[in-house]
Amino acid sequence: MQSAMVVPPFLGSSFVGFKEALAFKESQGDYFTINTLGYLGKYQFGVGTLQLMGVYNATKFLNDPTLQEKVFRTNLARNKWILRKDIQRFSGKRIKGIEITESGILAAAHLAGPGNVKKFLRSYGEWDVEDAYGTSIFHYLEQFSGYDVSSIKAVRNPRI
Structure with a gap:
């Protein structure tokens, strides 16, 4: 039996392509996952990074895809500054x-x-x-x- 390879949707070199490819690598694009080290959501954020972004409720974060997208963009802006x-x-x-x-x-x-x-x-x-x-x-x-x-x-x- 041959196993199927899971591939992310191809969105080219656009920003959406970037964030979806990164999300696929991090969590296979799953907003509601927690990995074995406790990193949360689609982009696998740690609690410390969430707090830097102004998010103090990990459960709310994990259950709010819109908030996850905002945190992702905010963290990119921070990293781009640094x-x-x-x-x-x-x-x-x-x-x-x-x-x-x-x-x-x-x-x-x-x-x-x-x-x-x-x-x-x-x-x-x-x-x-x-x-x-x-x-x-x-x-x-x-x-x-x-x-x-x-x-x-x-x-x-x-x-x-």
Whole structure:
């Protein structure tokens, strides 16, 4: 018996394509899931990140897809602010054979946090980390390269 491969819908390189591809990688697009480490929802947010965004009720968050989408965009705006100089400096360059793009940087920041992405970029890939499931910053930089995330504006300390 052959197993069916599950693939996300193809939405091209648009922002919607970016967020849906990232959501598929994180949770297979399931708003109502909690992983084995306690990360929540479609985009697998930790409680600490939710609190940074101004969300203090994890149950409400998990049961509110609209709130999850707002938190995702707000966190992207925050990461874009924190990484704005690195995005400008490294976009278009190659590190360890992959082209660095703004969308790859933002996806990697979603995975590992903006501070870890700065360390990766500034060490030219010598410093890399993996999440508990074995996914590295390098992998996200590569997998999420080339999406249009220009609709996300960098915001210092954004809140919901």
